[in-house]
Amino acid sequence: MSDKAYALFVEQQQARGIRLEDVKARLKELKIETPSWGYGDSGTRFKVFQKTGVPRSPFEKLEDAAEVHKVTGLCPSVAIHIPWDKVEDYGKLRSHAESLGLRIGAVNPNLFQDDDYMLGSVTNSDEAIRRKAIGHLLECVDIAKETGSKDLSLWFADGTNYPGQGDIRRRKRWMLEALGEMYKALTPEMRMLIEYKAFEPAFYHTDIADWGMAYNYAVKLGPQAAVLVDTGHHLPGANIEHIVAYLIDEQRLGGFHFNSYKYADDDLIVGSVNPYELFLIFYQILNAANDEDAAIRNTVDGIAYMIDQSHNIEQKIPAMIRSVLNVQTQYAKALLINHDEVADAAGRGDVLGAEDAVRKAFEFDVTPLLQAVREEQGLPVDPMKAYLSSSYPNDILARGKGGASW
Amino acid sequence: MSDKAYALFVEQQQARGIRLEDVKARLKELKIETPSWGYGDSGTRFKVFQKTGVPRSPFEKLEDAAEVHKVTGLCPSVAIHIPWDKVEDYGKLRSHAESLGLRIGAVNPNLFQDDDYMLGSVTNSDEAIRRKAIGHLLECVDIAKETGSKDLSLWFADGTNYPGQGDIRRRKRWMLEALGEMYKALTPEMRMLIEYKAFEPAFYHTDIADWGMAYNYAVKLGPQAAVLVDTGHHLPGANIEHIVAYLIDEQRLGGFHFNSYKYADDDLIVGSVNPYELFLIFYQILNAANDEDAAIRNTVDGIAYMIDQSHNIEQKIPAMIRSVLNVQTQYAKALLINHDEVADAAGRGDVLGAEDAVRKAFEFDVTPLLQAVREEQGLPVDPMKAYLSSSYPNDILARGKGGASW
Amino acid sequence: MSDKAYALFVEQQQARGIRLEDVKARLKELKIETPSWGYGDSGTRFKVFQKTGVPRSPFEKLEDAAEVHKVTGLCPSVAIHIPWDKVEDYGKLRSHAESLGLRIGAVNPNLFQDDDYMLGSVTNSDEAIRRKAIGHLLECVDIAKETGSKDLSLWFADGTNYPGQGDIRRRKRWMLEALGEMYKALTPEMRMLIEYKAFEPAFYHTDIADWGMAYNYAVKLGPQAAVLVDTGHHLPGANIEHIVAYLIDEQRLGGFHFNSYKYADDDLIVGSVNPYELFLIFYQILNAANDEDAAIRNTVDGIAYMIDQSHNIEQKIPAMIRSVLNVQTQYAKALLINHDEVADAAGRGDVLGAEDAVRKAFEFDVTPLLQAVREEQGLPVDPMKAYLSSSYPNDILARGKGGASW
């Protein structure tokens, strides 16, 4: 059935003028980084449910990540979080990754779990705490050197819960100082990806609250700084794909932390709440991928796709597989947009025609396409089934409960 | 200065036709319950900051609560959470409360921190887990009997994170079954207060998601069931005072869990984000307090005012004092509304006049009034100062870190 | 190609245990009412853009609606709005509809465009205005009798812009009085569908603000009253499908006003912002369609599907065609859910499996299925193309500009 399905799919897309070889080439290039912390226990403020079989060390997290890559072919790198993934010998961690066919991806400093950071880390009014926080940032640059990482993903929980608690403008300047000091420590091939978040855990103001603030810091810092878009870090109604297009046009989109939300920062599986939004994000990216300006195309090529989710009630590894498959699916659909058709309709003022040309691509079933690509890559046609029918899910039960967690 | 200020205040309000003796009488009747869990450590999903001096037992929590009552005169009862406040001998807990001039207030079952409840408690598809959860509800009724509590505050974290995870309608029926079984166990003077919440920790659907669902259950159960409004459990923009007025008119408003939010369920100090909203809630309540229908007036009299907040970065006891003072302040302001003036303007279609008649009351400084009331009650004129200058804040440091927490 | 595609589709679905004959039967039964006002000019508060060719009378609106039905086979009835569709002889309007293969659907009173209603219609504090408004409601019942309509769709713009402007509880009682008087006038086969809206045009409080209020009125009125869910009338984040499931379970879901929104009541084409949400609404409906309780099944059968949108910048008739096709598409996808598969996974606590069983159905391309159904019904395989290539779009240009509008 799947051969027939693919043959039909090919016929169908060729009739629409879609060049499937290009589509498949792009699909084969897609890389989605998974986060080490996504393999450990996590939860809400009300409860962390401990699961049997979660990894007990950074090394075991890599092993789980390797399983995701093995069945999907999409996840050759793993983001780490310091100090959650602190080890004595980062060279060893790197080697372990390489032995599993992986590499260490973005390094994520953690500036929110030390008691000192209760009222802020790099924006704390206490200079000693600011210095400590900057020290941690610099430590992470060193770790990146040792692990061969190119990206530093920066999320700051810094903010206040009440008016008056902190001087907003002074904190803004401290933030720039800290980022500036870190920036200077970067090697030429490294990037700083600056994340923003509307709220939580700070509930009055968050120092880097939206893309505009993150972008402004990036511009002030220099070309090695860019914005990291976490899809769950916006206020209700925000048009994320607009922000994405805007940042690409300014050559300042550095990457994504993918997840889904219906209410606040729900951290659900990407693509599970509004898959069309994810598709529309890729539509903007792919629209820019063909820009006549090479700088824009380079920006698109440099986008780091990363998962950042907490799977509180799901099985960890299958949840990660589902996540990356959802990203792949929407990316594949977006590749079926005929941009000329959209532009023609839009140019005629045909609002309905333009909308249809976009949405139509979403409505295709890309299963035959993805299966064909997987076959060509020597991957299991059904990655989830391949994982679930392997011995791994059972093997890790021996780890017991109480493994890694936040 | 404060005598002059009060004399002026009296003159001012009398000129407006406000009967200050009534205002003062109502202020003296105001009671705000504080929650035992508000004295322990709490935090966000990212971090619980441990504070020195938090209580190490339910008994010490009551002692802290007694301090709040001592300086404010507003907080003669304390809500408890089971199993956080589980003790061997509830008679002893009750006696301890009484010895401190307190009584045990609402009993709050906890149906979200047991591993069994990961996919639901009373709405779990596993009958054994539902039975266990109902058992806990019934246990709480028993505890209420032992502690002399009249109210059972029911918040269910039950819900789902993804479509399909649970059958929404079947869960709805299980919820009714559980509530019905508990209802039958109530003694005639007890009440069930049913809380609702839009989201968190469930991120797709929450079984009791809004006031309409809580209300509908209450109606089906009978006259001893009512709705509990947590001010932080609404979607953005919700008009909470409208819901309050609506529920009073249906004689189904049972009480409040007070706290503030700017974004989601931020659990900040009540009155700190939008004090005018709190004032407007009291406006609706006081508007109904004079209703010609005795049933409406009884509903108003039965409203339980309770704090439900987590003070993650504030000092615990002062944060509780601030909270109850904020409630008292807005209540006092609302008592200054001249309802005839509002009704006259509204009746003439004078939109601006009616709005002014409400807002005007908010703009008065009620400090002289509150100080006068406190003096008449033999309370410290400045409760916060009284607490901070007592030896208690220092005494409790001996408890050390690592006391009670979620 | 389409034959092959359908053959493959059949094979695929049969392998999943989907009974395609049932699916097709349900698709053929689907009816979506279009609104007469959707064919005229509309806009935002900033501007109404006048289009050439909009109908100049209620009769011409029916003619446009007939075109939509001709190409889709989905829209045999047309909702009317009084006084926008006021005519001297409703028998004539009815005959005109019948001559076009249509019938008059829901009658919609208009209680917001008369100067008298500035501060409310049925909840106005002026009794004369309330009487006038009730008179209009009764007039609409009479019109329903003359046009053979069964449903009265009731949306009230009533509300206030400021605290104090109106007495919320008194207005609540006036609302019930008005609804009660109208209810008594209904013939036994008529229904009152009560709509709710969070805000706009009232910006402080809206008298019927949410489903809970609409539901409560319906319960008080009797079995001929039910709730009308306008998909655009919710606060950000509301889980509409949860409300839908809840109302079905209470046998009080009367129907839908379909449209899409990203921000507020944007009134965009249904299914254009988050098609998955529309699919999930149908998932809940279809889950109830097989309920063992006949009363639940009857509720599902009685749901009136109606479009309520304003196409400000789109071509009117094509926008309506697109709308009903989007509804049909998501309905078709929802029909492919294997409910047993969902229930099995959910019963095992397999969160990911249950989610997958739902989402999987969404990912199928239902184009071959819909084309097959259309062919069987003697309809054009591509309704939009059929309309655009007909002479109608050109013919109506002769009407000129300045036709019907709000």
Add this chain to the structure above:
Amino acid sequence: MSDKAYALFVEQQQARGIRLEDVKARLKELKIETPSWGYGDSGTRFKVFQKTGVPRSPFEKLEDAAEVHKVTGLCPSVAIHIPWDKVEDYGKLRSHAESLGLRIGAVNPNLFQDDDYMLGSVTNSDEAIRRKAIGHLLECVDIAKETGSKDLSLWFADGTNYPGQGDIRRRKRWMLEALGEMYKALTPEMRMLIEYKAFEPAFYHTDIADWGMAYNYAVKLGPQAAVLVDTGHHLPGANIEHIVAYLIDEQRLGGFHFNSYKYADDDLIVGSVNPYELFLIFYQILNAANDEDAAIRNTVDGIAYMIDQSHNIEQKIPAMIRSVLNVQTQYAKALLINHDEVADAAGRGDVLGAEDAVRKAFEFDVTPLLQAVREEQGLPVDPMKAYLSSSYPNDILARGKGGASW
């Protein structure tokens, strides 16, 4: 009573270390611009209620605005909207203003009410329409020259309703081109104030959707461009005072369009929904007013305070008086913040103390202060009463209905 009240107020504030002469000086310097369009009829998309007595020409609008200034002393300038305020001889309009003790304030181009602009004005894909729109912008610069205006307030309704309808990045570039061309036409003392809006009338994407986009354009244009913050143009939960502080620190806050909202862009009277938010905005401004950096202080001095509201159901002139009084009230309260007290508490990590030091200022009743200032300025002590008891409200009834409107 008011003398006693003021004497007490003075005593009270001096005890807190507040320098009342400074406070009064700042209050006397406060200027709030009212908009010409605020005096005409307006409404929602559902209905414009026509009022008797609204002005019939730009000249009469100025006369109404002069009444607001006469009783408040706060409103010496009036913003105009082109073409709503188009006149043959702008010199005559300017003279008329001057004869009334007024001057013409910001000039507001209108790029949303011409049929050509249905799919965009400066971002329309049709070059001729873009040229026309730019022509209008340049015309407005000319009008500013003739009327002696210094500010051009730019709000663009440009955006799209559906994905694909427009090329987001291309539109972004067209926006910059248009703004750049206008910028070049400015005289050295003129400013471009760039407004942003999250949504409405565009419901998918708005070309200038948030402060970050407006800010970025301003930076690219040069020092004469700044951001205009309309308080109603944000997504739910946005921390407006944070944005204000941020923009001041970047020396790019140009001014405000004041109004209130609870849901979306409700355009209610400023300070009527959440007066504390308005107070907190002024807190940030006044915190910067004492900055050691002269550039920051200059930014604060240059902030244009403007009302932008539509009074759909209120009496027009009283609604404007209420609006400017609300702004004055919250500004006065913010002037009572003891910034050293805030800073001291914050510096000690005393979260509650810092919050209290801010909120405390809000709780004072500033009526005695404002009355004293008015007396010193020779203004009526109660501006609203002064207006309502004048002959003007009655005189203008002779204008009849059907005056100026959108």
